[in-house]
Amino acid sequence: MDIESVLKLALKYGASEAEIYLLTSRAVSLKTSDKIISSSTSKVASLGIRAAVGKKVAVVGTQDISDEGIKKAVEAAVHIARASPEDPDWKGFNEKVESTSIEGLWDKETAEAGPEVLREVVDSALQAVFEGSKYSRPVRGSFTTSSSVIEIVNSYGGPVRGEGTSATMSINVKAVVDGREGTFNDFDASVSLKKLRFIQIASEASKKAPEFAKATRIRTSTYDVILDTLVASSIINVMLSPALSALNIQERRSPLKGKLMSEVLSPELIIEDVGTDPELVSSRNFDDEGYPINDKIVFDSGVLKTYLYDTYTAKKEGIESTGNAWRTYSSNPAPSPNHLVIKPGDSSLNEMISEVKEGVYVLRTIGEWLSNPVSGNLNATVTHAYLIRNGEIQGTCKGFVISGNFYRVFKDRVRLLSKEFRHSIRVSSPHMLLEKIKLAGE
């Protein structure tokens, strides 16, 4: 499809300016229990048309990409824009449509992998679970390779074209020890299939699951808490990603409003928004409005240095976009982090554990996404944790709730960051030792 001709069509129908976004994606996915139980492929093209008539704006997305389907979508976009009231803050589309040069976002082998290629990877991962522990077996998993092409053009520039691939896996393991059941789950994501750590992830999950067959409950009290890299990443993502969005700042839904250049988090925390590292699956050449990607420090020793902007929110304040627009093909873009990277500390995980007199090392939680990023109320239910007494791990525990105000905890209670570090999908973090955290248990 020629997106420049779609742009011309929008202007012909009466748009004063327009933007065309085309996403073409292909995916292969295998689902597993203790073997491969389903296999599917998909190929989908999705077209987004944003049209402005003066300060009236609308977006129409279509996956009907026949000539007639495209024509109808363009007509609808211009028609809805005309029928809408003006947005007084509208100041036009992105005027810097450019691509940042980043090598390594696309891998040929991953892009071309069919179900048979992926099957070999999955078989190896399942075998690693069986070999990891005599008590464990894989009960559920998902393995996917995908490739995508994004093309963007608007009235001011482009087209730009960016290609990317990804390989992702998740695995759930169950162990039965003396009639009691323990579980563990883990995942990995990479730009290429060959970098996916499928054997290591599967093997370690297999070894961990039996440990949780004898997990105990803990009493409601205050404890020192070590957050695993993935748990820390998930909490940071849930609480900070919406709060950093300039849209939420401008629409007064963020507790970070008015806090620029203030010490919001612990001085231990240096957090960068990274979009150019080819090791991260979220990296890309340009954002979803075609603005070139860049990296920037968001928190420097706990001080908030910048909000994250797309074109709309940036133009409203008369500044440059930070290249943080994200969208689906049928929605307006909105600013969100590309990938928050929390700078590791100097302690090892073992040193952290030895520092804890009475506490827990939290490996997995569920429901942290139910926390409230507006009020800052943090809640997460712990499903897998180690009990720590006098600096040593003393067994496993589960079924308690971490709660508190995120900003109080992450400003005043962060004691140590580990040098061990792990990439997650949109956040990368070290382990964190937090002091005096209220845990609701028995």
Next chain:
Amino acid sequence: MNKALKHALGLGPQYVEVKAQEYVYEFVRVNNGVLKEYSKSNSAGIGVRVLYDGRLGFSSTNILEEEEILRSVEEAISAAKASEDRVEMVDREVRKDRKSSVLKEDPEEVPEEEKVKVVMEANNAARADEAIKSSTTYLGMLKDKRYLITSDGVDLEWSVVMTGLAQVSVAAEAGNMERVHDSKSRVAGWEFIRDSDWNSFTKGVSDLAKEALRAKQPPAGKLRVIADPDLIGLILHEAFGHASEGDLVGTGNSVLQGKVGNEIASPQVSIVDDGLVEGGYYIPYDDEGSPKVRTVIVDGGVLKHFLTSRVWANRLGMSVTGNGRAQDFKNPPIVRQTNLYMLAGEWSKEEMIRELREGLYLTGRGAGGGEVDPSAGTFTFSVGPSRIVRNGELGELVKGTIVSGYILETLKGVEAVGKDTIIKTSVFGGCGKDGQLVRVGYGGPHVMIKAITVGGR
């Protein structure tokens, strides 16, 4: 579709399913009196599932040219060859049918100006109080039409239209902020939007946000509680519904495995899954072409049946319940809930509060959903601003928080079931599993529970 079916049959599979979908979603968002988004999406595509050499494979495309569709059919066969799982599919009633949800006024035909006006007015009504710093109002409308033909003679077409409105209000005062959201959706056309009092609805959300701003956190720990119908629906969906899905049971991912015939809940508890219940989403057929039958999962506390697709019905030795659902044409069917809810009991809400004496009255309004580990039986979900119960009466408001527990302990701990069942669904979200999101309904009556873990101060 017929060409795809014919092409597939020529490649030697035992069974072929070809589905097509046309989907329209319209979305309007107004923040603080300004239209911030008017978006509309259309999608159309085709999905092919084959049973080849005893193995299932699926492929989809929205490039609706003959060559591409035939390529997709061949990819479904390749996908089947990569599967290691030999399956058998239980026979089901083969139907030829056309069905659609009740619709008086097609929302797509309503002028855009009228839709924006409703949202603008509702948004303004919610921000009359100066404590409300942010008022965001959403209007959502969907039309989902599905077609399915199979090599064993199924020929179905069914469609659903749903509309709804949502409000998010943020109140702020003296450095504190509180957010409350709520939504109302119905399987209906524009008539549902036109005939509802949205201004009162959005103002009510703002009033609650303002009140919650000054509320304290509830006490933390294990508490005796009453959950309202909204919340009990969420608890059941997350804590029990997922564990009753046949694929999770059959792969060792459910705490309900091996428990059919056992008393797994209080004798007051009966739970059903029904595709056609008032207030829920409209699901006359699943995406395998099976009629969605009303399934009694728990009867008087005893586990009776799991939710099944054709494959999992065979493996579990149960009947097909019509729960093989797919998000869209891009995905194969997997076992999903439809509208899962608890049947009414005999208690009034007031009797229950008197009986509770000391504890919490937990509400679902403003709650944010939940999550479960069905294999371990742990669940967690958020509750909206709730009330302390003291001396058998409702007391002060406490902030929304999360609660957690263990599925079977919670259901066994049900001490009273109300007589007021309410079922809800949503045009703004749905239930996620294996990367697929489907619309569901949930609900129940007021329920008193012996002990649940509350995350608070």
